[in-house]
Amino acid sequence: MDIRVQDAAFDMGAELNRFAAQVDGAGAVVSFSGIVRDVEGGDLHAMEIEHYPGMTERALNDIATQAMQRWQLTDALIIHRHGRLMPGAPIMMVATAARHRADAFAAAEFLMDYLKSRAPFWKKEITATGDDWVAARDADEQALTRWQAPAPTPD
Amino acid sequence: MELRYFAWLRERIGTGHETVETKAATVADLIAELKARSDAHAFAFSDIGAIRAAVDQELVEMDAPVSGAREVAFFPPMTGG
Numbered sequence: 001m002d003i004r005v006q007d008a009a010f011d012m013g014a015e016l017n018r019f020a021a022q023v024d025g026a027g028a029v030v031s032f033s034g035i036v037r038d039v040e041g042g043d044l045h046a047m048e049i050e051h052y053p054g055m056t057e058r059a060l061n062d063i064a065t066q067a068m069q070r071w072q073l074t075d076a077l078i079i080h081r082h083g084r085l086m087p088g089a090p091i092m093m094v095a096t097a098a099r100h101r102a103d104a105f106a107a108a109e110f111l112m113d114y115l116k117s118r119a120p121f122w123k124k125e126i127t128a129t130g131d132d133w134v135a136a137r138d139a140d141e142q143a144l145t146r147w148q149a150p151a152p153t154p155d
Numbered sequence: 156m157e158l159r160y161f162a163w164l165r166e167r168i169g170t171g172h173e174t175v176e177t178k179a180a181t182v183a184d185l186i187a188e189l190k191a192r193s194d195a196h197a198f199a200f201s202d203i204g205a206i207r208a209a210v211d212q213e214l215v216e217m218d219a220p221v222s223g224a225r226e227v228a229f230f231p232p233m234t235g236g
Contacts, residue, residue: 120209
């Protein structure tokens with residue numbers, strides 16, 4: 001498991017190659033990358049990402065540990081940037097490795113769903129007309145419900 | 156007790172960090188006390204539904220205890236990823 005919170009840029013291709021080269025016994029690697037999306041009209045100057053040092057690392061470790069336990073993962077990677085990012089710049093990436101693809105896909109989606117609304121990051125869009133905090137989406141909160149354990153069925 | 160504020164809560168209160176003496180039992184009690192500190196605090200905490208809290212860096216509900224906590228943080232819903 002490799003968890004990194006950093007302001008420095010990273011090379012997603014190089015990171016993915018490095019991750020895939022050292023997985024042990026895996027037959028599947030899935031990755032997702034988030035990049036800074038321009039606002040409609042295309043006048044985004046930058047995105048500023050604030051985080052809660054200390055809690056961020058704990059939350060990401062906790063999320064990744066849950067994924068490792070829930071699926072048959074051989075490894076997991078999370079890189080998340082903070083600070084001022086330009087449109088098109090990579091914000092974050094996750095990668096999962098498993099013997100078979102179903103586990104790798106599911107675990108990557110789980111990591112992303114939890115990262116969206118349980119990792120202490122806050123995004124602010126800086127545009128020509130002003131600054132705006134990005135509001136959390138109800139759909140992101142809703143997405144978590146699918147990972148909650150189903151109620152036990154009576155015998 | 157150390158308090159931390161993030162994102163628009165930090166901006167509205169005007170600082171990301173303050174130390175308070177409190178006898179509040181829960182997060183909700185602590186918010187009620189903080190609202191009385193200044194107009195900026197009252198404004199920042201005016202919509203409780205838009206605020207999340209962490210006690211010693213663990214996300215908690217509003218009825219969670221704060222007695223004995225070292226650090227309590229307040230922030231809007233998170234927007235990671």
